[in-house]
Amino acid sequence: MKILVPVKRVVDAYVSVRVKSDNTGVDTDNVKKSLNPFCEIAVEEAMRLKEKGLADEVIVVTIGDKDCETTLRSALAFGVDRAIHIKTDNVLRPLAIAKALAKLVEKEAPQLVITGKQSIDADNNQTGQMLAALLNWPQATFASEVTVEADKVTVTREIDGGLETLTMALPAVVTSDLRLNEPRYPKLPNIMKAKKKPIEAIEIADLGVSTASTLAVQRVDEPAERQAGIKVADINELIEKLKNEARVI
């Protein structure tokens, strides 16, 4: 079985981003970028399935400009077999990404696609579901446990009220939630090997996918800032304030 893992390069989770002063977007120049944490979990899960002998090949793919190569190398350092870079200088939204991935799935014919449930920059939480829809495959989003047996996958999902377990025939799309696994720290030899692995490049135009979007960003604003309040001395003062000042208890 082949597993395809779409990954994204994002502003690192621990960077506090700033809105540009002209309100056209968020300043992402010269800030640390990383492999999206949910994608990292997806890569880890694919590698675990391979290490258990349940998959023969793990392929990572990303869509973006030349800087995304670094992201592919950090995924390769997990021991991934191959990497594909779909090249574009435009920033794509989920539907275009899903369309490009669907084309790649036709070409590579994986049995399982594992991706992150959301990227921590745009926070859309759409790509995996859209890809599954375009392929007419079943989906298991927000996965916290994945079990592959022969031609089916059983997935426990994090839902609002608790957990839900679904089983579905392969091929399928799975999106990872935080508790699916704890990603490894790649070992030095793997990092070195990853530097030398070839990366297959595909121009997005060659997939016949338009990068145009029907969404136009009008402006980007900082949210209203919350002011720090007061420090209370003890519980009695806290209760008094909550009762008489804030009137919330």
Added chain:
Amino acid sequence: MSVLVIAEHDNSELKSATLNAITAAKELGDVTVLVAGSGSQSVADAAAQVAGVSAVLHSDAAHYENGIAEELTPLVVSTAASFDYVITAATTFGKNLLPRVSALLDVEQISDVTSVVSADTFVHPVYAGNALETVQSSDAKKVLTIRTTAFEAAETTGGSASVEALAASDAVGTVTLVGRELTVSNRPELGAAEVIVSGGRGVGSAENFAIIEALADKLGAAVGASRAAVDAGYVPNDYQVGQTGKVVAPSLYIAIGISGAIQHLAGMKDSKVIVAINKDEDAPIFQVADYGLVADLFDVVPEMTGAL
């Protein structure tokens, strides 16, 4: 303009998140609620009572019982043909279903809408709520998930919509529900609670979480947690508040032993009143707290429970 709101329910009750989505929908046009379920007449009836709902479409079939996205998608896609907007609340149900629908409609979905600017322009948060993006959509049909904390819940009474039966789409049959492990609790639902008491890594263990729960019960509150507390196994996954967990905005949010990472703040900083209890006076949570108490939680939380 006509708006189709997909109801979230458990075949007996309409989930409160749908009421918030209905309020957003009312800003856009005439609201129709689609109830797809199995043995779900009571949900359709409840939806018809909601103030501001013009019509309810009810499709009842065995394969709609578990809210499986693969089964609901064909129904929603075909029903969407006669609507200008398709909307769900941005709950795990909505987030799972709607992008599937959106892709088949060839529409770019806007996730987590917090404000309706005009018929085609919406605000939604990005970067864990550190930026608010105003986007204009040129898609003929618009597909939106609604951040429930940004819109009041519609009144559950006062409406008198017609309920029209809708033929079910064919069963797809690719996905089977094996089971659900739902958190049983007498406490209010996290997403709709007026008061939330949340614990973080500082609480130290699952056993210690009893201190948090005791305070919550005294206040009639829901219990929440940081990711660190969930990862450590102190509480179930669905207690997580934050960028990648639940977004809440109660009247009172009490953060106990939580440092206040950006990802946590993303899920609670729109609460009306925030209280922070932390032994580190420099914890970032104090920067958003209306009332901060620098103290050891093991001393002051039981004291607060006792004093109330």
